[in-house]
Amino acid sequence: MNAGTAGNGPRHTVLRRPGARDGGFGEGDEALRVMERAAGVDEGKAGLTEGSAGQGEKPAQRPGVKPLYLGRKDRIAEAAEKAARRAFLADRVARLGIWSLSALALSVVALVIGVILWNGLGTALSPSFLFGKPEAMREGGGIWPMVVSSFYLAALTLLMVIPLGVGAAVYMSEFAGEGRLTRLVRFGADSLSAVPSVVFGIFGMVVFVIYLDLGYSLLAGALTLTLLNLPTVMRSAEEAVRSVPVSYREAALALGCTRWETVKRAVLPVAMPGITTGAILCVGRIVGESAAVIYTVGLFVRKVPWSPLRPAAPMAANIWHMYTEGALVPDWFRVASGEAAFLLLLVLTLNLAARWVAGAVRKRMGYRV
Amino acid sequence: MSVISFVSGKVRGRRPGSVGAEGAAPSQNKRAGAESEAIPGEGAKFRLRDVSLRYGNRPVLEGITMDIPERRITAVIGPSGCGKSSFLRCLNRMNDLVEGCRLEGLVLLDGEDIYAREYDVTALRRRVGMVFQRPNPFPKTVYENVAFGPRIFGIKDRETLDGIVELSLKRAALWEEVKDKLREPALALSGGQQQRLCIARVLAVEPEVILLDEPCSALDPIATQRIEDLLAELKENYTIVIVTHNMQQAARVSDYTAFFLIESQGEPGRLVEFGDTATIFTAPADPRTERYITGRFG
Ligand SMILES: Nc1ncnc2c1ncn2[C@@H]1O[C@H](COP(=O)(O)OP(=O)(O)O)[C@@H](O)[C@H]1O
Numbered sequence A: 001m002n003a004g005t006a007g008n009g010p011r012h013t014v015l016r017r018p019g020a021r022d023g024g025f026g027e028g029d030e031a032l033r034v035m036e037r038a039a040g041v042d043e044g045k046a047g048l049t050e051g052s053a054g055q056g057e058k059p060a061q062r063p064g065v066k067p068l069y070l071g072r073k074d075r076i077a078e079a080a081e082k083a084a085r086r087a088f089l090a091d092r093v094a095r096l097g098i099w100s101l102s103a104l105a106l107s108v109v110a111l112v113i114g115v116i117l118w119n120g121l122g123t124a125l126s127p128s129f130l131f132g133k134p135e136a137m138r139e140g141g142g143i144w145p146m147v148v149s150s151f152y153l154a155a156l157t158l159l160m161v162i163p164l165g166v167g168a169a170v171y172m173s174e175f176a177g178e179g180r181l182t183r184l185v186r187f188g189a190d191s192l193s194a195v196p197s198v199v200f201g202i203f204g205m206v207v208f209v210i211y212l213d214l215g216y217s218l219l220a221g222a223l224t225l226t227l228l229n230l231p232t233v234m235r236s237a238e239e240a241v242r243s244v245p246v247s248y249r250e251a252a253l254a255l256g257c258t259r260w261e262t263v264k265r266a267v268l269p270v271a272m273p274g275i276t277t278g279a280i281l282c283v284g285r286i287v288g289e290s291a292a293v294i295y296t297v298g299l300f301v302r303k304v305p306w307s308p309l310r311p312a313a314p315m316a317a318n319i320w321h322m323y324t325e326g327a328l329v330p331d332w333f334r335v336a337s338g339e340a341a342f343l344l345l346l347v348l349t350l351n352l353a354a355r356w357v358a359g360a361v362r363k364r365m366g367y368r369v
Numbered sequence B: 001m002s003v004i005s006f007v008s009g010k011v012r013g014r015r016p017g018s019v020g021a022e023g024a025a026p027s028q029n030k031r032a033g034a035e036s037e038a039i040p041g042e043g044a045k046f047r048l049r050d051v052s053l054r055y056g057n058r059p060v061l062e063g064i065t066m067d068i069p070e071r072r073i074t075a076v077i078g079p080s081g082c083g084k085s086s087f088l089r090c091l092n093r094m095n096d097l098v099e100g101c102r103l104e105g106l107v108l109l110d111g112e113d114i115y116a117r118e119y120d121v122t123a124l125r126r127r128v129g130m131v132f133q134r135p136n137p138f139p140k141t142v143y144e145n146v147a148f149g150p151r152i153f154g155i156k157d158r159e160t161l162d163g164i165v166e167l168s169l170k171r172a173a174l175w176e177e178v179k180d181k182l183r184e185p186a187l188a189l190s191g192g193q194q195q196r197l198c199i200a201r202v203l204a205v206e207p208e209v210i211l212l213d214e215p216c217s218a219l220d221p222i223a224t225q226r227i228e229d230l231l232a233e234l235k236e237n238y239t240i241v242i243v244t245h246n247m248q249q250a251a252r253v254s255d256y257t258a259f260f261l262i263e264s265q266g267e268p269g270r271l272v273e274f275g276d277t278a279t280i281f282t283a284p285a286d287p288r289t290e291r292y293i294t295g296r297f298g
């Protein structure tokens, strides 16, 4: 019963073939077999084994077979064959579609990564560039203050956004109960996360830089980025807290914990992998954010900004700066490309780290990851 | 409210097992068939008087009056949905967590009204520990699971904690199996071991009562056997209330049996019969008990 017999074999042989050949056709195959069995019942035995009916043998030659059912088996077989062909075709088309879409998506990612690394990887990996002092007019400058700015900004932001976000999430899911307030907060958060980051940038400039007179500074930027990231951090923390099974809360409460002790000792530790993942992904978003930072922190510095009240130049903002007005340095393209490559590696590493950390913690807790 | 505080004020401080609450408790013997509150020759740990429970406007339990004897195993049986779990959760006020849950009547622990306004719920739950249907150890190490309760009390001293952990695991008949795995995740243990770990975790807070809600329903027969043996040992020192829908289990392990039933859908669960297990299983007073035990409904 191989592929070569198509067309001249018994009918049911033909219709089994797609399943037999494809391997991924188990269900249709089974359905066919059921139908064959149903059709064969009236012949007293599974009459299809020898393909007798398919070859048009007269039922009258076999005692005990009622002629009434002569045509029925063929009709069933025919319908089943059609259905199988259709399913087979649909399956092929769907597979091809899904496969090519994924291939397209992957190749776009590969292309972007490839171009950026091709242009900048060599620069990014040279210590004199990474740890070097930026030049304002000449070529050959490094980006160390920008690297520090990015991490400094991320640290300052995390310091504010994690306690606020996790606190709000815990309050909402553990203490507030479902009500108008929580619905309002959630709606507000969802709306905020739909606001483009440049709007946050303008807001930060007006409120923190100008009105609160912080000037262009890491603090002004961190405050702005806190607002920008609060909704996502809060929602991801809430997700993590909510996914802690009720049974842990019950166990803690039944041991005589207060609600707060329950949260602290039973809920938060279990939610920690999720919260950590959210935090690491948040770092990625912070170091990658340019629009909100351009208006609040600064574009270019030559010295490492040690005070949070000093202007700074996170990498993402500096890249933008290099491409627009940065032409003052002749090798602006080299600097921007190197910075972009480093940023890309950083964000990729952070994303991998987020997965790895969460997996490792869950494993240590004893979950089968 | 005044009745309750009067009663609890009057009874408080008496020795468990004295007849103190009896005279003061309102509305006894409301229904025939449930007049089993005082079990001769036994001191009562819990006294329930005409307890009713509602979730919102849905009545779940009604008119429960019974005494739970001290240092004995009391089994609660009945078809599912008749309020066995709800009943158990009345005894350590876990029902407080359910929104819209209201309890009427009196629940006295050693003569004290545990639903009195000023009653300390966390202290109650330390005295009345609970083991759940599915083993629910925390995703921490075996050691940290048992040390969880003591740590909440603020015990930090390493040696003290070590001692508590070892003793609790020994009492839960788990020490030999896990003494080399104390630092391994509790979730790596088998289901039966996890359930005994949960019992050890409860024992570590030195409770007086242990409530178990179908503790073996997720376990295989051998693990079940282990738990039953353990319960028989524990009753020397603890008052045990176990919900089970396994009649053989009730017959095997318990000294007293309470049979709950809802007459029809939407009705609250009622205590049909309560008495010593041998009587309930051999000569039940109520025909419904007999029908249930012989497997004719539920
Ligand atoms: N948290 C709850 N909120 C509302 N109804 C509940 C809740 N828990 C239980 N019930 C209802 O109370 C009744 C008794 O439930 P339960 O005490 O779990 O019975 P059992 O343990 O005997 O099966 C059931 O009808 C159930 O639907």
Ligand SMILES: [Mg+2]
Binding pocket: B084, B085, B086, B213
């Ligand atoms: Mg139950």
